[in-house]
Amino acid sequence: MRTPVYAIIDLNKRTSARFEIDESMYRKYIGGKILGARLLYDLTPAGVDPLGPDAVVIINTSPANGTGAPCSSRFNMTFKNVLTGGIASSNCGGQFGVLMKRAGYDGIILRGQSETPCVISIVDKQITFSDAGELWGKDTEETQNAFPKIYGKLVIGPAGENLVRYAAAVSGERVAGRCGAGAVLGAKKIKAIVAYGTQRPYVAKPEKFAKYVKKWVSFLRNHPMTGEALPNYGSAGLVSKANATNALPTHNFKYGHFKDAQAVSGETLADKYLVRNSSCISCPIRCERRVQVDGKEVKGPEYETCGFFGPNIDCISMENMLRLNYQCDLLGMDTISLASSIAFAMELKENGLADFGVSFGNSDNLIEIVEKIAAREDIYGELANGSKWLSEKYGGKEYAMHSKGLEMASYEPRRSVGMGLGYATSNRGGCHLNGGYLALLESVGVLSMDALSTSAKPAFTAFFQNALEAISASGFCLFSAQSFVPAILFKLGPHHKVTRAVGKIATHMGGGVRALLWMLPILHFNSLYLFPHAEVLRLVTGLPFYTGSFVHLGDRGYNMERLYNFREGLTGKDDSLPDRLTKMPQDPNNPRTIVNLDKMLPVFYRIRGWNTDGSPSKRTLRKLGIRV
């Protein structure tokens, strides 16, 4: 077994020290966001300012990163969330993580604040500092072009420098988008971190690993979801699916269906704009869209961007969207929080509460406005604070579409109520992935549980929050988990009686999933059809990871993050959604089209082993082996 090597970097003194993670901590927390949460809890006092000198930023990898396992290039950033004040983990598929690992570090911990803008270089175990000089002020592309091509880079753009609360960090064309990852680097005056090395990642059982990887790659390539749908349409393919089930946020989540959604759908993107598809390192799925903007080939938009710069602001211009997507990458901004804040500002204007010069149905002036937001110019500096901040100043809290301060993703939870529970309870705020992503089973996948029923949703949400937590912390892209829906259901289709029957049964399987959560200790097997990630983790680390212990790892991570949130002042009361979703039915003639949190939350807390106030109970912490 090999324990992870980290460097602690003191930006005040511009020094670094190498250390190994303690073996018992490694066994319990493994890496990525789960180990990140533990380290952040231990290394920072309560109440620290996320943009202040005492804040800590952890950038780390996971055991599977760089090993060649499918979809395993993702690295993680953990820090205090700029938008929520709770935990933040931001995940990115760029090359930086793999190159940092090859340079000899599984993670770095950034402390203090540089006096002047700086660049950190991590090359063959050596960590050096230099002044950012003229790079400060440059966009993310120009900044990355200043370094050798073979380097892994993690940089910020003007938005991060100007502490836009939802600024992103960018690696290649991949983005650690959420929670203000760019802002926390900007606050520390870090313009870029670059890494290069040739060290091979550790694999405990290399021969078995190689065989299993081959099998898994073949499985992913032959599955209708990961072998056809995602390569052909990318995540943007979801626009028409969400629209078909009234789950596509439209007009700042006021509605769930947009009559012109096809104009900004994955199908239109593929038919008229797609140059080719591409991928992250070691990914057989290849969901990335390559498109042209002003004659230049760049990364195309993901589903969230299509939804938020399209139907959610009543716009149908794909050209504007492609340009906005590229511009956000250059400036270093999260498209979800940015576009959702803009939609909120549009509704403020509609209701006569504030005027930022943005209106529903018009995306022509957004290029200019987005530049101003990144620069925090004039009144646009207020849009850089996010929708929660805006609603506290101007009103409209009932339609400020965030949870805990983080803007929700592009799934209308009144047509996917389990997703609503996930948004409300997600540790990092309104995030679909940290929330368990039940939308996939309720409204946008082949299998459709009753999207309006609250039955079974608490159990499914807890299970998938844990599972996705473990997959992410092991270094895998969550798309690699989409093959768990049996291929046969795709062949039969969503309207076939068998598929519908499976969805119906799942709607009433809450008891079964609860039993599964209790049975984790005896789920001593791994399956290619369920969580192949667990088997890869076992072969890479040499530690006894099986389906049960893998999901248990996710449970530990989820509770660790929850503990951090409670320590920072968030409580069960923050497990909430705006009134638009909980009190105003999407369909005025159907009272079921709301998210009934009052009904689901107590059940969810019980399943998770949390107290009635939403805090993890002592018994639960003991069961998970968490000591604080």
Place this chain on the structure above:
Amino acid sequence: MKTIRYYAPLRGIIKKESEEIELSSVKDVLHYIEKTYGKEASVCAKSALIVVNDLSISLLQGAKTPLNDGDVIGFLPVCGGG
């Protein structure tokens, strides 16, 4: 008149992006596809996400969903993940 819109993978079999038809329900359209384009196209059409005016037929009346003049029937690829 109603319009059928085909998307991949069905489009690859039928070799058409869209066509105009005069049929009265989704079930009739499925029969029409089987009769006109064969078994492979029929299997593919039945496994697609079928929408009428961009709404899933699951939210309407399933295969019995009636079609009116100007309606658009779409056969979308099933996918998920964002």
